[in-house]
Amino acid sequence: MSLWPRIRIRIRGRDRSRAFTLLEMLVVVVIIGIVMGAVVVNAQPSKRNVLEQQAQQLVFLLYAARDEARLRAQPIVWEATPQGYRFLVRERDTWQPLQDDVLRGGAWREPLSALSFMQAGRAPQSGTVRVLFGREAIEPAITIRLARDDAQVDIVTTGPGRYVVQ
Numbered sequence: 001m002s003l004w005p006r007i008r009i010r011i012r013g014r015d016r017s018r019a020f021t022l023l024e025m026l027v028v029v030v031i032i033g034i035v036m037g038a039v040v041v042n043a044q045p046s047k048r049n050v051l052e053q054q055a056q057q058l059v060f061l062l063y064a065a066r067d068e069a070r071l072r073a074q075p076i077v078w079e080a081t082p083q084g085y086r087f088l089v090r091e092r093d094t095w096q097p098l099q100d101d102v103l104r105g106g107a108w109r110e111p112l113s114a115l116s117f118m119q120a121g122r123a124p125q126s127g128t129v130r131v132l133f134g135r136e137a138i139e140p141a142i143t144i145r146l147a148r149d150d151a152q153v154d155i156v157t158t159g160p161g162r163y164v165v166q
Helices: 022-043 047-072
Strands: 076-080 084-091 094-097 114-119 129-133 142-148 151-159 162-165
Touching (some): 047 076, 047 142
Antiparallel strands (some): 142 151
């Protein structure tokens, strides 16, 4: 005799396996679709967040351009349009694209609707923007504005060689 008795369950009548109906399957698919739609909408970054990320990447490139200009003892220009940007170096009395692994040209993730450059004591530039990095440790205060549709981000100098995304 066993200590654990066996339990037997008997189903009277026919043994019918339960299946999902077409309506139940349709309801589940609709619920999954609604949940996935909410996740996708919330997972997409806003236009301002995308611009802030691009501006932060640009800040790192501007730091690198400033440092490279000092190391080379030669001016470097960051030139940008609403479609993209590049770095230039002076060779044989003309500005040529810089051949560098870090400071190479690039395109914005999406074209900008506006791009402007403001420097104390100078008229604002828009369209094609140029920022010159020289050998000097003292740099003038600048503001670079990136805009796409209704979102805009500013890159502002807060001190010599210090940039902040606002």
